[in-house]
Amino acid sequence: MNIYEKLQTVRVALLEKSLKKSGKNTYSNYNYYELADFLPEIMQLMATNKMTSTITFTKEQAALTLIDIEKPESQIVFTSPMASANLKAAHEIQNLGAVETYQRRYLYMTAFEIVEADILDVTQGKAVPAAQPQPGKNTDPNWCSPSNSNMFVFDTKNSPKAEIERLWQFANWNSQDLPGYIQNWAARNQIPEMNDTTYAALLKELTSYLQQIGMQFETIPF
Template identity: 50%
Template sequence: MSVYKKLQEARCEMQKMTLSKSGKNTFAGYSYFELGDFLPAINDLFLEKGLCGVVSFTATLATLRVVDVEDGSAVEFTSPMGSAALKGCHEVQNVGAVETYQRRYLYVTALEIVEHDALEPVTGAPQQAQTKEKPNQQYDWTALIADIAKAKTMDILKAAFDAGLAAAKAANNKAMAGTFTKAKDKRKSELSAQSEAA
C-alpha cells in the first residue's frame, strides 16, 4: 500500500471526527484549530496506518514529510517560512511561534482539515466590503506569502503581491512588506526561468 493510499484513508477518518477549536481570535471574532486540537488524533491515525510525519525547517521553507514506515515511500508538503514580531518576546520565542504556526498549517494541508477562510474575517464578507478598515487588523501572513510563492503566472504573482503589500501597508508592517517583496522577486525569477526553458 502506498503512502498516498494510507494518507487518503487517514484524511477520510479524520473528517469523520468531531474536533473542537480552542483558538480564539477575539479581535476578528472567529475560532480556529490550534495544533493541540488535532495533532494527537493525527498521531493516533498515523500510528494505525503505518505513517510518520516529520517536520523540518530551513530559513526559507517549512516541510512536512509523511513517510510510509513499511515501504519508505513519502510525500512532502511545504510552505514558505514567515516571520513573527511578538511584543515583549525574545528572538527564539518569535522563531518558536513561527514554527508552531508552520506545523499547524502543514498538517492542516496534509490532512485536508477544513477551517474558515482566514481572510474573510479580516477583509469582510462580500456584503461587508464597504465597512471601514479597523486599526491593528490581523492578517494571515503565512497564507499571503504562500499565495505569492505558488503563483503560476506573472499576472497571478502581481495580484498576490499587491494583496500582500496592501495588507502590510494597512498593518503598518514594513518588515512584512520586505518579506513580500523578497518572495515576489524569488517567484518572478523562478517563473522567468520556467518561461525560458519552455
C-alpha cells in the first residue's frame, strides 16, 4: 500500500474503536477528545500499518508529518497556523506547553478525521441574541479589569465575535492570527459560514482553554 492507502486504513480502523471523550467543558456542557483518548490507538494502528509521525513547531505554524516507514520519502504533511501565547500572570513555558498540546490534539484530529460535533450540538435550537450595533461595541480589552490583573470581564452588550476579539487582545495574542484561528475552527467543525451562534460556541471553547492555562474571569455568562 502507498501512504494514502495506509492513512485511509488507519482512519477506517479508528471508526471501529468506539473512542470515548474524557474531556469535559463544564461551562457550555459538552464533551471533547483529549489527546489520550485517541493517540494510543493511532500509534498502534500506525505501527501495524508501518507508519510513523513527527510534529514540528515554528513561530508561524505547527506541522504534523505522516511518514511511510517502508518508503520514508513518502510523506503527508498537515499544518496549522501557530498562535503566540503571552497570558498575563502566566509563565512563558506554561503558555508554550499549553499551545503546543492544543496544536498536537487538533493536528491529529484533522489528519485522522476525528470529528467533534458536540460543540455545535449544545448551541443548536437556542435563540441567538441580536448582534449589538457595531458603532457602540466595546473594543477595550482591559475594560473593567482590575489594574495589573489576569482577570477578564465579559461585556454582555457585545456580540460574541466582538468578545472573541477583546479576549484575544487581552491574552496578548497576535491579532493577525485571529482570522486564521477562526477559519480553522470553522473548518474543523464543518461550519460553512460563521454566525452569532457559532461565534458563541467558539467563545465558550476559547474561554475554557484560557482558564486551563491560568486566565481568570470575573463572571462567565454562559
